[in-house]
Amino acid sequence: xxxxxxxxxxxxxxxxxxxxxxxxxxxRDAGDPVALAARYNAEGADELVxxxxxxxxxxxxxxxxxxxxxAAELAIPLTAGGGIRTLEDGRAVVRAGADxxxxxxxxxxxxxxxxxxSREFGAxxxxxxxxxxxxxxxxxxxxxxxxxxxxxxxxxxxxxxxxRGAGEILLTSVDRDGTQSGFDVALTAAISRALxxxxxxxxxxxxxxxxxxIFQQGAADAALAASIFHDELQSIRTLKEFLAARGVxxxxxx
Amino acid sequence: MKVTILDYGAGNVPSVERALQRLGAESHRTDSPExxxxxxxxxxxxxxxxxxxxxxxxxxxxxxxxxDAIRRGIPFLGICLGLQVLFKLSEEAGQLQGLNLLPGxxxxxxxxxxxxxxxxxxxxxxRESSLLAGIGAGAYFYFAHSYAALDSNGAAAATCxxxxxxxxxxxxxxxxxxQFHPEKSGDSGARVLRNFLRRAA
Numbered sequence: 001x002x003x004x005x006x007x008x009x010x011x012x013x014x015x016x017x018x019x020x021x022x023x024x025x026x027x028r029d030a031g032d033p034v035a036l037a038a039r040y041n042a043e044g045a046d047e048l049v050x051x052x053x054x055x056x057x058x059x060x061x062x063x064x065x066x067x068x069x070x071a072a073e074l075a076i077p078l079t080a081g082g083g084i085r086t087l088e089d090g091r092a093v094v095r096a097g098a099d100x101x102x103x104x105x106x107x108x109x110x111x112x113x114x115x116x117x118s119r120e121f122g123a124x125x126x127x128x129x130x131x132x133x134x135x136x137x138x139x140x141x142x143x144x145x146x147x148x149x150x151x152x153x154x155x156x157x158x159x160x161x162x163x164r165g166a167g168e169i170l171l172t173s174v175d176r177d178g179t180q181s182g183f184d185v186a187l188t189a190a191i192s193r194a195l196x197x198x199x200x201x202x203x204x205x206x207x208x209x210x211x212x213x214i215f216q217q218g219a220a221d222a223a224l225a226a227s228i229f230h231d232e233l234q235s236i237r238t239l240k241e242f243l244a245a246r247g248v249x250x251x252x253x254x
Numbered sequence: 255m256k257v258t259i260l261d262y263g264a265g266n267v268p269s270v271e272r273a274l275q276r277l278g279a280e281s282h283r284t285d286s287p288e289x290x291x292x293x294x295x296x297x298x299x300x301x302x303x304x305x306x307x308x309x310x311x312x313x314x315x316x317x318x319x320x321x322d323a324i325r326r327g328i329p330f331l332g333i334c335l336g337l338q339v340l341f342k343l344s345e346e347a348g349q350l351q352g353l354n355l356l357p358g359x360x361x362x363x364x365x366x367x368x369x370x371x372x373x374x375x376x377x378x379x380x381r382e383s384s385l386l387a388g389i390g391a392g393a394y395f396y397f398a399h400s401y402a403a404l405d406s407n408g409a410a411a412a413t414c415x416x417x418x419x420x421x422x423x424x425x426x427x428x429x430x431x432x433q434f435h436p437e438k439s440g441d442s443g444a445r446v447l448r449n450f451l452r453r454a455a
Contacts, residue, residue: 099269
Protein backbone atom coordinates (compact mmCIF):
# COMPACT_ATOMS: atom_id res chain seq x y z
CA UNK A 1 0.00 0.00 0.00
CA UNK A 2 1.47 3.31 -1.02
CA UNK A 3 0.81 6.65 -2.58
CA UNK A 4 -0.01 6.15 -6.26
CA UNK A 5 1.98 7.80 -9.01
CA UNK A 6 -0.31 10.27 -10.72
CA UNK A 7 -1.09 10.70 -14.41
CA UNK A 8 -2.16 14.24 -15.21
CA UNK A 9 -3.49 15.40 -18.59
CA UNK A 10 -2.93 19.07 -19.31
CA UNK A 11 -5.25 21.29 -21.31
CA UNK A 12 -3.42 24.26 -22.83
CA UNK A 13 -6.09 26.73 -23.81
CA UNK A 14 -6.35 30.09 -25.49
CA UNK A 15 -8.80 30.83 -22.70
CA UNK A 16 -11.65 29.06 -24.38
CA UNK A 17 -10.47 26.23 -26.65
CA UNK A 18 -7.71 23.65 -26.18
CA UNK A 19 -4.81 24.53 -28.48
CA UNK A 20 -1.53 22.92 -29.36
CA UNK A 21 1.61 24.02 -31.07
CA UNK A 22 5.34 23.98 -30.57
CA UNK A 23 6.76 26.97 -28.70
CA UNK A 24 3.52 28.87 -29.05
CA UNK A 25 3.91 28.95 -32.85
CA UNK A 26 1.35 27.53 -35.26
CA UNK A 27 -1.30 27.00 -32.58
CA ARG A 28 -4.11 24.80 -33.73
CA ASP A 29 -7.40 23.84 -32.22
CA ALA A 30 -7.34 20.55 -30.30
CA GLY A 31 -10.83 20.50 -28.93
CA ASP A 32 -13.35 21.54 -26.36
CA PRO A 33 -11.89 21.66 -22.84
CA VAL A 34 -15.14 20.57 -21.23
CA ALA A 35 -15.49 17.48 -23.43
CA LEU A 36 -11.84 16.54 -22.91
CA ALA A 37 -12.13 17.04 -19.15
CA ALA A 38 -15.15 14.74 -19.00
CA ARG A 39 -13.31 12.11 -21.03
CA TYR A 40 -10.19 12.19 -18.85
CA ASN A 41 -12.23 12.13 -15.65
CA ALA A 42 -13.97 8.97 -16.90
CA GLU A 43 -10.75 7.37 -18.18
CA GLY A 44 -9.06 7.48 -14.79
CA ALA A 45 -6.94 10.65 -14.88
CA ASP A 46 -5.72 11.44 -11.36
CA GLU A 47 -5.91 15.21 -11.74
CA LEU A 48 -6.33 17.75 -14.49
CA VAL A 49 -4.39 20.91 -15.29
CA UNK A 50 -5.92 23.75 -17.32
CA UNK A 51 -3.66 26.54 -18.51
CA UNK A 52 -4.42 29.80 -20.23
CA UNK A 53 -1.37 30.06 -22.45
CA UNK A 54 -2.51 33.31 -24.05
CA UNK A 55 -3.04 34.83 -20.60
CA UNK A 56 -4.24 38.14 -21.92
CA UNK A 57 -6.10 40.40 -19.52
CA UNK A 58 -9.16 40.87 -21.77
CA UNK A 59 -9.64 37.13 -22.17
CA UNK A 60 -9.47 36.42 -18.42
CA UNK A 61 -13.26 36.28 -17.87
CA UNK A 62 -13.48 33.72 -20.69
CA UNK A 63 -10.81 31.58 -19.02
CA UNK A 64 -12.56 31.77 -15.65
CA UNK A 65 -15.75 30.60 -17.32
CA UNK A 66 -13.77 27.71 -18.87
CA UNK A 67 -12.51 26.75 -15.39
CA UNK A 68 -16.08 26.79 -14.06
CA UNK A 69 -17.32 24.58 -16.88
CA UNK A 70 -14.37 22.17 -16.60
CA ALA A 71 -14.63 21.94 -12.80
CA ALA A 72 -18.29 21.02 -13.13
CA GLU A 73 -17.26 17.87 -15.04
CA LEU A 74 -14.66 16.66 -12.57
CA ALA A 75 -14.62 14.36 -9.56
CA ILE A 76 -10.82 14.74 -9.40
CA PRO A 77 -8.63 17.72 -8.46
CA LEU A 78 -8.21 20.63 -10.86
CA THR A 79 -5.17 22.89 -11.14
CA ALA A 80 -5.47 26.13 -13.10
CA GLY A 81 -3.04 28.83 -14.12
CA GLY A 82 -1.40 30.83 -16.83
CA GLY A 83 -0.88 34.54 -16.32
CA ILE A 84 -1.42 34.46 -12.52
CA ARG A 85 0.35 37.62 -11.38
CA THR A 86 -1.36 38.57 -8.14
CA LEU A 87 -3.11 37.05 -5.13
CA GLU A 88 -6.36 38.39 -6.61
CA ASP A 89 -5.71 36.44 -9.86
CA GLY A 90 -5.23 33.33 -7.73
CA ARG A 91 -8.43 33.97 -5.80
CA ALA A 92 -10.35 34.29 -9.07
CA VAL A 93 -9.30 30.84 -10.33
CA VAL A 94 -9.96 29.21 -6.94
CA ARG A 95 -13.39 30.84 -6.80
CA ALA A 96 -14.05 29.55 -10.31
CA GLY A 97 -13.49 26.01 -9.03
CA ALA A 98 -9.76 25.23 -9.18
CA ASP A 99 -8.31 23.29 -6.23
CA UNK A 100 -4.78 24.45 -6.94
CA UNK A 101 -3.22 27.49 -8.55
CA UNK A 102 -0.12 27.24 -10.67
CA UNK A 103 2.28 30.17 -11.04
CA UNK A 104 5.36 30.54 -13.19
CA UNK A 105 6.88 33.75 -14.57
CA UNK A 106 5.30 36.10 -12.03
CA UNK A 107 6.63 33.94 -9.16
CA UNK A 108 10.16 33.96 -10.57
CA UNK A 109 9.96 37.76 -10.81
CA UNK A 110 8.25 38.28 -7.45
CA UNK A 111 8.65 35.21 -5.17
CA UNK A 112 6.40 36.81 -2.49
CA UNK A 113 3.49 35.79 -4.73
CA UNK A 114 4.11 32.18 -3.64
CA UNK A 115 3.96 33.13 0.06
CA UNK A 116 0.80 35.17 -0.46
CA UNK A 117 -1.01 32.32 -2.20
CA SER A 118 0.28 29.73 0.28
CA ARG A 119 -0.86 31.76 3.29
CA GLU A 120 -4.33 32.14 1.85
CA PHE A 121 -4.96 28.70 0.37
CA GLY A 122 -2.38 26.44 2.03
CA ALA A 123 0.74 24.92 0.49
CA UNK A 124 -1.26 22.02 -0.98
CA UNK A 125 -2.98 24.52 -3.30
CA UNK A 126 0.17 26.18 -4.65
CA UNK A 127 1.94 24.60 -7.60
CA UNK A 128 5.04 26.42 -8.79
CA UNK A 129 5.73 25.68 -12.44
CA UNK A 130 9.40 25.70 -13.42
CA UNK A 131 10.50 25.56 -17.05
CA UNK A 132 14.10 24.33 -17.01
CA UNK A 133 16.68 24.21 -19.78
CA UNK A 134 20.07 22.55 -19.66
CA UNK A 135 22.93 25.08 -19.54
CA UNK A 136 26.27 23.28 -19.24
CA UNK A 137 26.45 21.54 -15.88
CA UNK A 138 23.17 22.89 -14.50
CA UNK A 139 19.65 23.85 -15.55
CA UNK A 140 18.50 27.42 -16.12
CA UNK A 141 15.01 28.63 -15.23
CA UNK A 142 13.22 29.91 -18.31
CA UNK A 143 10.26 32.30 -18.19
CA UNK A 144 7.74 33.88 -20.61
CA UNK A 145 6.72 30.59 -22.17
CA UNK A 146 10.24 29.17 -22.12
CA UNK A 147 11.71 31.98 -24.22
CA UNK A 148 13.77 34.00 -21.73
CA UNK A 149 16.25 32.98 -19.08
CA UNK A 150 15.42 34.16 -15.56
CA UNK A 151 19.09 33.79 -14.65
CA UNK A 152 18.21 31.38 -11.85
CA UNK A 153 19.51 27.87 -11.21
CA UNK A 154 16.54 25.49 -11.42
CA UNK A 155 17.43 23.48 -8.29
CA UNK A 156 18.07 26.64 -6.27
CA UNK A 157 14.84 28.21 -7.46
CA UNK A 158 12.85 25.06 -6.70
CA UNK A 159 14.23 25.04 -3.14
CA UNK A 160 13.37 28.72 -2.73
CA UNK A 161 9.87 28.16 -4.05
CA UNK A 162 9.30 25.38 -1.50
CA UNK A 163 10.70 27.55 1.31
CA ARG A 164 8.18 30.22 0.26
CA GLY A 165 5.27 27.79 0.52
CA ALA A 166 4.98 25.86 -2.75
CA GLY A 167 3.33 22.49 -2.08
CA GLU A 168 4.30 21.00 -5.41
CA ILE A 169 6.59 21.68 -8.36
CA LEU A 170 5.43 21.27 -11.96
CA LEU A 171 8.73 20.76 -13.74
CA THR A 172 8.85 21.11 -17.52
CA SER A 173 11.94 20.30 -19.51
CA VAL A 174 12.19 22.98 -22.19
CA ASP A 175 14.70 20.75 -24.01
CA ARG A 176 12.24 17.86 -24.21
CA ASP A 177 8.93 19.71 -24.51
CA GLY A 178 7.22 18.89 -27.80
CA THR A 179 9.92 16.40 -28.85
CA GLN A 180 8.10 13.21 -27.75
CA SER A 181 11.56 11.75 -27.01
CA GLY A 182 10.82 11.00 -23.36
CA PHE A 183 10.80 12.90 -20.09
CA ASP A 184 14.06 14.44 -18.88
CA VAL A 185 15.10 11.83 -16.31
CA ALA A 186 18.30 13.56 -15.13
CA LEU A 187 16.56 16.90 -14.57
CA THR A 188 13.55 15.40 -12.82
CA ALA A 189 15.61 13.14 -10.57
CA ALA A 190 17.90 16.03 -9.59
CA ILE A 191 15.00 18.32 -8.66
CA SER A 192 12.86 15.61 -7.06
CA ARG A 193 15.69 14.40 -4.83
CA ALA A 194 16.57 17.96 -3.80
CA LEU A 195 13.03 18.71 -2.62
CA UNK A 196 10.69 17.74 0.21
CA UNK A 197 7.54 18.26 -1.90
CA UNK A 198 6.08 16.22 -4.79
CA UNK A 199 7.34 16.86 -8.32
CA UNK A 200 5.24 16.58 -11.48
CA UNK A 201 7.39 15.81 -14.53
CA UNK A 202 6.40 17.34 -17.85
CA UNK A 203 7.72 17.59 -21.38
CA UNK A 204 8.62 14.92 -23.90
CA UNK A 205 6.17 12.11 -23.13
CA UNK A 206 5.12 9.73 -25.84
CA UNK A 207 5.31 6.03 -24.98
CA UNK A 208 4.22 4.14 -21.85
CA UNK A 209 7.91 3.32 -21.33
CA UNK A 210 8.61 7.03 -20.91
CA UNK A 211 6.16 7.11 -17.99
CA UNK A 212 7.62 3.98 -16.36
CA UNK A 213 11.08 5.50 -16.71
CA ILE A 214 10.21 8.87 -15.18
CA PHE A 215 8.59 7.20 -12.16
CA GLN A 216 11.24 4.50 -11.66
CA GLN A 217 14.43 6.38 -12.58
CA GLY A 218 13.32 10.01 -12.50
CA ALA A 219 11.79 9.89 -9.00
CA ALA A 220 8.73 11.76 -10.29
CA ASP A 221 5.62 11.74 -8.11
CA ALA A 222 3.36 12.53 -11.05
CA ALA A 223 3.67 12.87 -14.81
CA LEU A 224 1.89 15.33 -17.05
CA ALA A 225 1.23 15.18 -20.78
CA ALA A 226 -1.04 16.87 -23.28
CA SER A 227 -1.11 16.00 -26.95
CA ILE A 228 -0.58 12.24 -26.63
CA PHE A 229 -3.82 12.12 -24.63
CA HIS A 230 -5.75 14.65 -26.75
CA ASP A 231 -4.85 12.87 -29.97
CA GLU A 232 -5.80 9.52 -28.46
CA LEU A 233 -2.30 8.17 -29.14
CA GLN A 234 -2.40 6.99 -25.56
CA SER A 235 -5.39 6.15 -23.41
CA ILE A 236 -4.95 6.79 -19.71
CA ARG A 237 -6.54 3.47 -18.87
CA THR A 238 -4.11 1.37 -20.94
CA LEU A 239 -1.19 3.50 -19.77
CA LYS A 240 -2.08 2.74 -16.15
CA GLU A 241 -2.51 -0.95 -16.86
CA PHE A 242 0.94 -0.95 -18.46
CA LEU A 243 2.47 0.82 -15.45
CA ALA A 244 0.80 -1.52 -12.95
CA ALA A 245 2.22 -4.51 -14.86
CA ARG A 246 5.65 -2.88 -14.59
CA GLY A 247 5.33 -2.61 -10.83
CA VAL A 248 4.55 1.12 -10.66
CA UNK A 249 1.90 1.95 -8.04
CA UNK A 250 -1.02 3.57 -9.85
CA UNK A 251 -4.71 4.01 -9.17
CA UNK A 252 -6.39 1.67 -11.63
CA UNK A 253 -9.82 2.64 -12.84
CA UNK A 254 -12.25 -0.12 -11.97
CA MET B 255 -33.07 16.08 4.15
CA LYS B 256 -30.88 19.04 3.35
CA VAL B 257 -27.13 19.18 4.04
CA THR B 258 -25.92 22.43 5.54
CA ILE B 259 -22.39 23.21 4.37
CA LEU B 260 -20.36 25.51 6.59
CA ASP B 261 -18.87 28.14 4.32
CA TYR B 262 -16.24 29.95 6.34
CA GLY B 263 -14.75 31.66 3.31
CA ALA B 264 -12.00 29.35 2.07
CA GLY B 265 -11.56 26.61 -0.42
CA ASN B 266 -13.54 23.84 -1.86
CA VAL B 267 -17.20 24.54 -1.13
CA PRO B 268 -18.25 24.51 -4.82
CA SER B 269 -16.69 21.11 -5.44
CA VAL B 270 -18.45 19.66 -2.39
CA GLU B 271 -21.73 21.18 -3.57
CA ARG B 272 -21.31 19.68 -7.02
CA ALA B 273 -20.47 16.27 -5.58
CA LEU B 274 -23.65 16.32 -3.46
CA GLN B 275 -25.67 17.56 -6.43
CA ARG B 276 -24.49 14.61 -8.54
CA LEU B 277 -25.89 12.33 -5.82
CA GLY B 278 -29.20 14.17 -5.95
CA ALA B 279 -28.77 15.64 -2.47
CA GLU B 280 -29.98 19.07 -1.56
CA SER B 281 -27.47 21.35 0.12
CA HIS B 282 -27.05 24.96 1.05
CA ARG B 283 -24.05 26.86 2.30
CA THR B 284 -24.10 29.12 5.27
CA ASP B 285 -21.99 31.14 7.65
CA SER B 286 -24.90 31.98 9.94
CA PRO B 287 -25.10 30.61 13.50
CA GLU B 288 -28.92 30.35 13.24
CA UNK B 289 -28.77 28.14 10.13
CA UNK B 290 -26.28 25.85 11.83
CA UNK B 291 -28.55 25.52 14.85
CA UNK B 292 -31.45 24.50 12.60
CA UNK B 293 -29.44 22.15 10.37
CA UNK B 294 -30.58 18.56 9.72
CA UNK B 295 -27.08 17.47 8.69
CA UNK B 296 -23.82 19.40 8.76
CA UNK B 297 -20.80 19.26 6.50
CA UNK B 298 -17.53 21.05 7.24
CA UNK B 299 -15.17 21.04 4.26
CA UNK B 300 -11.70 22.32 4.89
CA UNK B 301 -8.58 23.32 3.09
CA UNK B 302 -5.72 25.55 4.12
CA UNK B 303 -4.46 26.34 7.59
CA UNK B 304 -5.92 24.95 10.83
CA UNK B 305 -5.65 28.36 12.50
CA UNK B 306 -7.46 30.08 9.61
CA UNK B 307 -10.42 27.71 9.95
CA UNK B 308 -10.63 28.01 13.75
CA UNK B 309 -10.33 31.80 13.63
CA UNK B 310 -13.00 32.01 10.92
CA UNK B 311 -15.36 29.85 13.02
CA UNK B 312 -14.76 32.11 16.02
CA UNK B 313 -15.06 35.39 14.13
CA UNK B 314 -18.34 34.29 12.59
CA UNK B 315 -19.50 32.95 15.98
CA UNK B 316 -20.04 29.49 14.54
CA UNK B 317 -18.10 27.47 17.11
CA UNK B 318 -20.84 27.28 19.78
CA UNK B 319 -23.75 26.42 17.46
CA UNK B 320 -21.59 23.85 15.66
CA UNK B 321 -20.42 22.11 18.82
CA ASP B 322 -23.93 22.26 20.22
CA ALA B 323 -25.47 20.73 17.07
CA ILE B 324 -22.93 17.91 17.04
CA ARG B 325 -23.52 17.23 20.75
CA ARG B 326 -27.27 17.11 20.07
CA GLY B 327 -26.61 14.28 17.62
CA ILE B 328 -26.98 16.09 14.29
CA PRO B 329 -25.13 14.02 11.66
CA PHE B 330 -21.82 15.72 10.92
CA LEU B 331 -19.29 15.09 8.17
CA GLY B 332 -15.85 16.72 8.39
CA ILE B 333 -13.55 16.71 5.37
CA CYS B 334 -9.75 17.08 5.62
CA LEU B 335 -9.25 20.08 7.93
CA GLY B 336 -12.87 19.47 8.93
CA LEU B 337 -11.63 16.22 10.51
CA GLN B 338 -8.63 17.83 12.18
CA VAL B 339 -10.58 20.59 13.97
CA LEU B 340 -12.61 17.95 15.84
CA PHE B 341 -9.56 17.44 18.06
CA LYS B 342 -8.32 19.62 20.86
CA LEU B 343 -5.13 21.00 19.34
CA SER B 344 -2.98 20.87 16.23
CA GLU B 345 0.78 21.23 15.94
CA GLU B 346 -0.03 23.51 12.99
CA ALA B 347 -1.63 26.09 15.28
CA GLY B 348 0.13 26.15 18.64
CA GLN B 349 -2.23 26.56 21.57
CA LEU B 350 -5.26 27.57 19.49
CA GLN B 351 -8.15 25.39 20.72
CA GLY B 352 -9.93 23.14 18.26
CA LEU B 353 -13.51 21.97 18.73
CA ASN B 354 -12.33 19.43 21.31
CA LEU B 355 -15.05 16.90 20.45
CA LEU B 356 -12.53 14.06 20.23
CA PRO B 357 -9.60 13.37 22.52
CA GLY B 358 -6.15 13.68 21.01
CA UNK B 359 -4.17 16.11 18.94
CA UNK B 360 -3.24 16.64 15.31
CA UNK B 361 0.45 16.27 14.50
CA UNK B 362 2.78 16.94 11.57
CA UNK B 363 3.47 13.95 9.33
CA UNK B 364 7.14 12.92 9.61
CA UNK B 365 9.69 14.68 7.37
CA UNK B 366 10.98 11.30 6.16
CA UNK B 367 8.46 11.42 3.29
CA UNK B 368 7.45 14.07 0.77
CA UNK B 369 4.98 16.56 2.16
CA UNK B 370 2.24 17.55 1.62
CA UNK B 371 0.92 13.98 1.40
CA UNK B 372 -0.59 14.72 -1.97
CA UNK B 373 -2.34 12.31 -4.26
CA UNK B 374 -4.19 9.02 -4.24
CA UNK B 375 -3.70 6.54 -1.43
CA UNK B 376 -5.43 3.50 0.04
CA UNK B 377 -6.98 3.07 3.47
CA UNK B 378 -7.11 0.11 5.86
CA UNK B 379 -10.31 -0.58 7.79
CA UNK B 380 -9.85 -0.93 11.53
CA ARG B 381 -13.43 -2.01 12.09
CA GLU B 382 -16.80 -2.06 10.37
CA SER B 383 -17.26 1.27 8.67
CA SER B 384 -20.54 2.63 7.39
CA LEU B 385 -18.79 5.35 5.37
CA LEU B 386 -16.73 2.73 3.55
CA ALA B 387 -19.66 0.33 3.03
CA GLY B 388 -19.59 -1.21 -0.45
CA ILE B 389 -16.11 0.11 -1.23
CA GLY B 390 -13.44 -2.45 -2.14
CA ALA B 391 -10.27 -2.85 -0.06
CA GLY B 392 -7.99 -1.54 -2.82
CA ALA B 393 -9.90 1.68 -3.43
CA TYR B 394 -7.95 4.93 -3.67
CA PHE B 395 -8.86 8.31 -2.19
CA TYR B 396 -7.37 11.74 -2.85
CA PHE B 397 -5.38 13.26 0.02
CA ALA B 398 -3.76 16.71 0.28
CA HIS B 399 -2.44 17.48 3.78
CA SER B 400 0.70 17.73 5.90
CA TYR B 401 -0.88 17.22 9.34
CA ALA B 402 -2.93 14.31 10.62
CA ALA B 403 -4.41 12.67 13.72
CA LEU B 404 -1.85 9.99 14.42
CA ASP B 405 -3.80 8.59 17.35
CA SER B 406 -7.53 9.18 17.51
CA ASN B 407 -7.99 7.03 20.61
CA GLY B 408 -10.27 4.49 19.02
CA ALA B 409 -12.36 6.90 16.91
CA ALA B 410 -10.62 5.72 13.70
CA ALA B 411 -12.65 3.39 11.51
CA ALA B 412 -9.83 3.33 8.94
CA THR B 413 -6.25 4.50 8.70
CA CYS B 414 -3.85 5.43 5.93
CA UNK B 415 -0.08 5.48 5.89
CA UNK B 416 2.41 8.08 4.67
CA UNK B 417 5.59 8.05 6.71
CA UNK B 418 3.44 6.90 9.60
CA UNK B 419 -0.03 5.51 10.16
CA UNK B 420 -2.73 8.14 10.64
CA UNK B 421 -6.49 8.44 10.97
CA UNK B 422 -8.22 8.41 7.58
CA UNK B 423 -11.85 7.81 8.59
CA UNK B 424 -13.59 8.66 11.87
CA UNK B 425 -16.97 7.30 12.89
CA UNK B 426 -18.18 7.96 16.37
CA UNK B 427 -21.91 8.21 17.05
CA UNK B 428 -23.09 11.02 14.75
CA UNK B 429 -19.55 12.24 14.03
CA UNK B 430 -18.19 11.21 10.64
CA UNK B 431 -14.95 12.58 9.24
CA UNK B 432 -12.44 11.77 6.51
CA GLN B 433 -8.90 13.03 6.03
CA PHE B 434 -9.17 12.58 2.25
CA HIS B 435 -11.35 14.61 -0.11
CA PRO B 436 -14.36 12.47 -1.09
CA GLU B 437 -15.52 15.25 -3.44
CA LYS B 438 -12.27 14.80 -5.40
CA SER B 439 -11.96 11.02 -5.11
CA GLY B 440 -13.89 9.85 -8.15
CA ASP B 441 -16.39 7.01 -7.72
CA SER B 442 -15.08 5.80 -4.36
CA GLY B 443 -15.38 9.31 -2.96
CA ALA B 444 -18.93 9.63 -4.27
CA ARG B 445 -19.75 6.36 -2.51
CA VAL B 446 -18.45 7.75 0.83
CA LEU B 447 -20.67 10.81 0.45
CA ARG B 448 -23.66 8.66 -0.45
CA ASN B 449 -23.01 6.48 2.60
CA PHE B 450 -22.96 9.60 4.79
CA LEU B 451 -26.24 10.82 3.25
CA ARG B 452 -27.82 7.44 4.02
CA ARG B 453 -26.69 7.56 7.64
CA ALA B 454 -27.89 11.13 7.96
CA ALA B 455 -31.31 10.49 6.45
